[in-house]
Amino acid sequence: MLTAQAVKDHLPILRRYARALTGSQESGDSYVAAALEALTEDSSLIDQQTSVRVGMFRVFSKIWNSLEVNAAGKEPIDPRPADRHIGQIGAMPRQAFLLVSLEGFSEEDAAKILDISASRVRDLIDECGRELASQIATNILIIEDEALIAMDLQSLVENLGHEVKGIARTRGEAVALAKNKDLGLILADIQLADGSSGLDAVNDLLNTFEVPVIFITAYPERFLTGTRPEPAFLITKPYQPAMVSAVISQALFFDRKAHKSKSRAVG
Incomplete structure (x- = not known):
């Protein structure tokens, strides 16, 4: 009523x-x-x-x-x-x-x-x-240990107008690649090649800078039970390219709005 x-x-x-x-x-x-x-x-x-x-x-x-x-x-x-x-x-x-x-x-x-x-x-x-x-093109770091998936993600985001600054297969490689890079977004798997965790890799990176993160994983339960960064988005493998595109846009859109709100608060 x-x-x-x-x-x-x-x-x-x-x-x-x-x-x-x-x-x-x-x-x-x-x-x-x-x-x-x-x-x-x-x-x-x-x-x-x-x-x-x-x-x-x-x-x-x-x-x-x-x-x-x-x-x-x-x-x-x-x-x-x-x-x-x-x-x-x-x-x-x-x-x-x-x-x-x-x-x-x-x-x-x-x-x-x-x-x-x-x-x-x-x-x-x-x-x-x-x-x-x-329209909101940015620099992206891909953390993915499966070469074919990493290549597919790189092609997808580059077709959207973004630039891939590096592809990491392990937690250590992710930290090394992120140094001195101007990143705007991270795409990360959770289970990495050497048994390390993409969640841990991302948390290492976010100790020094803040960007939105999209986890693309076949193990969503590890995202739900682990200590996850915010803001973070989740896509389950196997993924659809359209879903990745939409979530990237969603993440960047809300990141821009969050920065705008902070700027207003400071001003």
Whole structure:
């Protein structure tokens, strides 16, 4: 049942999404206000089978997608780094990426919000991931003991516009390769060639600098039970290239947003 309290409870997260989507809180709030007005006039826009959270995002998305300027992907975007990158992505890929990556919706719920299929959501996230990764190009260290997988990952990230600064097979090699390197991301396996741990290798590196980490492993249980760094992301082998692309983009996007928030706090 839609109540004023239920709407109020979900309003902050809808405003956060609107801010990320449009690039400014003022612009985002204008769309949120339009969505609330529509719900006030007709509460049946959220049916009994839909959660209030999904329903509110669905109403907001229908309003935002109904405007020609947004459908064309030309909504003015705040020129600060993290928002500028996401703002250059097309409207539908941008929405799918933010709904799943930022707001934590399942692909199925994101599909309901955008009124498309779940498979289409996956395609849009992949498209956004590739576009965003190419815009936020960075230097990457790969920690992987299987040569074919390491080569595949290197080809994948270089096709996205990143530069691989080295490939390490052991904990010691990772530490040595990272010295004097300007790294922006680490891709790491957990089980390494000499029996050492990718988790330990990454923690060694993060004692001297801070970057996001993506673990790509056939042993996800070791990630879940070990002492893992933050922020860290997990991909299970065998992986899909589209998943690696999307998670790289997600990691770099949130890393940029975190640095922007720190800069504001210092300023």
